[in-house]
Amino acid sequence: MAVDIGFSKSAVGVGAEDLFEPMILKVGANATAAKMLPGIAVIRDTNDYSVKEYGSTGSAVVGVLGWEATPNDFRPASRDTAYAIGKECAVHYGPGKIRMRLAASQTIVKGDMLTPTTDGYLIKATINGVVSVVESGSATDSTGNSDVYAEALETVSTGAGETAGIFVFRLR
Numbered sequence: 001m002a003v004d005i006g007f008s009k010s011a012v013g014v015g016a017e018d019l020f021e022p023m024i025l026k027v028g029a030n031a032t033a034a035k036m037l038p039g040i041a042v043i044r045d046t047n048d049y050s051v052k053e054y055g056s057t058g059s060a061v062v063g064v065l066g067w068e069a070t071p072n073d074f075r076p077a078s079r080d081t082a083y084a085i086g087k088e089c090a091v092h093y094g095p096g097k098i099r100m101r102l103a104a105s106q107t108i109v110k111g112d113m114l115t116p117t118t119d120g121y122l123i124k125a126t127i128n129g130v131v132s133v134v135e136s137g138s139a140t141d142s143t144g145n146s147d148v149y150a151e152a153l154e155t156v157s158t159g160a161g162e163t164a165g166i167f168v169f170r171l172r
Contacts, residue, residue, distance in 0.1 A: 014038050014067045014079055015167065017097040022069045022090040025062075027083045028052045032119075036083040038067035038076065039101045039165060040120030041149065042091060051091060054120040061116055061149060064098055064170065066090030079165075095170055100150065102166040104158050112152045114168060121163060122150065 027036050028045025031052035036042075042051035043059040051062055067079045069090035076083055079099070083089050092098055102108060103121035113125040125148045150168035158164050 014064070014092075014099040015097065020094045020096075022066050022092045023063065024069075024071065024088055025091050026050050026088050027085050029085060031085060033085050034082050035119050036065065036085075036089070037081075037101065038065045038079045038083075039099050040065055041100070041116035041122075042120060051089070054116045055118060063091040063093035064100055065120075066092050066098075092170070093172075095172065097153065097167060097169050099165050100168050102156055102158055102164045104162055105160050107157045108152045108166060109155050110152055113148045114150045114152060114166075115147050116149055122166065122168070125149075 026049060027033070028047075028050030030045050031050075035053040041054040041061045042063060042065055043054050044050070044062055045052040051065075054061055065083065066089070067075060069092075070076075071088055074083070074088040100114075101121045103117055103123050106123055108114070108124060113127060114122040115125040117123045127148070148171060150170050153167040153169055156164050156166045
């Protein structure tokens with residue numbers, strides 16, 4: 001029996017529901033083609049018209065690679081196929097629901113705050129030095145704060161070396 005999570009999940013695309021129409025940019029020359037998958041966070045490449053995968057460099061996230069809104073001539077075969085260098089791509093920005101990609105070794109519960117990490121994948125955000133607080137009140141300590149980018153809309157876990165799609169609400 002399927003579990004109702006409160007919204008319809010796209011079975012084929014990234015299921016973006018945006019307040020703004022996505023930008024149509026291109027995959028930049030410095031992007032790693034195999035990493036340019038629909039659903040990853042991207043940053044500015046060499047100019048305002050090109051993007052590359054987010055890398056823990058402190059660069060501001062421009063948006064999330066889309067799929068459905070990409071012009072047909074440039075759209076990859078599926079949401080699990082990477083964009084080629086130099087091809088146009090939809091980039092979703094601003095608040096809205098979208099399917100992003102969760103990094104390996106994560107246990108995310110609906111409502112968790114998420115932040116981008118290497119290659120544009122998401123991990124659980126660190127807020128005020130606490131990764132998460134469990135119902136009993138105990139906490140897992142960590143240092144510093146993460147740049148919160150999204151809120152998890154579903155519970156998803158990944159194992160070592162395994163990534164997964166996760167529907168989130170982008171906060172910006």
